[in-house]
Amino acid sequence: MKAEERGCFIERLEQLRDSKVLVYFSFTPLDDSILVPLYKQLKEIGHTRKIDLLLHSYGGALDTPYKVVRLIREFCEEFAVIVPFAAKSAASMLVLGADEVVMGPLSELGPIDPLTKHPIYKDILVPVQAVWHCLDYLQRSMINSSDPEITSLIVTPLLNKLDPWLIGDYEKTIKATRQYAEMLLSRYMLKDDPERVQTVTQALTEGYFSHGYPIGLYEARELGFKVTEAQGELWEVVWELYLGYEELFKEKEE
Incomplete structure (x- = not known):
């Protein structure tokens, strides 16, 4: 898929969602190197009502998701994360800082117990x-x-x-993960359901024995997340974008 085609799909996604769409698609760990290019892109967009982040990532640095959420929210009133396939570990932490997560049949979140x-x-x-x-x-x-x-x-x-x-450093890391999760959930994803914050934080940090456990659409809803199920044209556009970016990364590897 050429860049022009991906651009067309992004424009259509913006029309369907009535938003501005950002894309973060990576197979390398999420870290602070994302912040400067993200800020440049946000400056180009300017303040807007709603930003959607199309996200594919298997996680990364502990502190980065909080910084990304804080930065994006400086430029919008509403923030949503669209997950075509995988937003695991630290990338799932980004979802906690959204008002909404858009998921389809292959979408996966995951536990946020730190590595x-x-x-x-x-x-x-x-x-x-x-x-x-x-x-x-x-x-x-x-x-x-x-x-x-x-x-x-x-x-x-x-x-x-x-x-x-x-051991002390590991304990500090676990406490930091819980702190970030509680802050993001209480301010954003579970702001209307504060009594769930502690329970969901504990579930995401301690409740799953596999770090790769797949939390799908319906389980995310059971946790109390505001989940929009991507269906019809919306899902088709999201999935085509995923395939387009996956193809781009394969071409770079070759």
């Missing part, structure tokens, strides 16, 4: 929750053991490998 670099294998990202599940497992092993002394001999060397500084 962090492995302390030894720097290229590997591990869920921070894995540390707490490890500690919980070791504790249960000692409590339920028929021979606590032998279990202690096995478990103690493992515990000694856990750096207290790292």
Whole structure:
């Protein structure tokens, strides 16, 4: 799909949604490098009533989603996120800062439990929750053991490998994730349903054992999100845009 075709689909999406459409489509981690080009684009658009962000991302830096939401909202009265396929992890955090999320049959959000670099294998990202599940497992092993002394001999060397500084840093990361989620939900996505904020925050940060768990349209509604189901021409346009950008990225790789 050529750039002109993508432009035509974006124009049609703006007509269908009565909005200005921004696109963030990436297979690399979301980070602060998005902020300057985003600001330039917003300056070109100027203040407008409604902005839709067409979003495809598997997540990234913890602090970036809050910055993106704050920046976009400086330029609009209403903000919605359109998810053709995947908005996972930190990208799901962006959805918490929207007034509405537009989803179709293949759309997925995900848990927002944070990932962090492995302390030894720097290229590997591990869920921070894995540390707490490890500690919980070791504790249960000692409590339920028929021979606590032998279990202690096995478990103690493992515990000694856990750096207290790292554990403290992981705890701080989890608390920061909860703080951002609560702020965004209470101000935006769940502003009309504040009693759900704590429950939804806990569900998104602790309630799913798989970081890749797919939260689809109907489950997002059950969480209390304001979900618009993309159907008919709206979904066709959204999906064609997804395919167009996916094709663009494949061409760049080649």
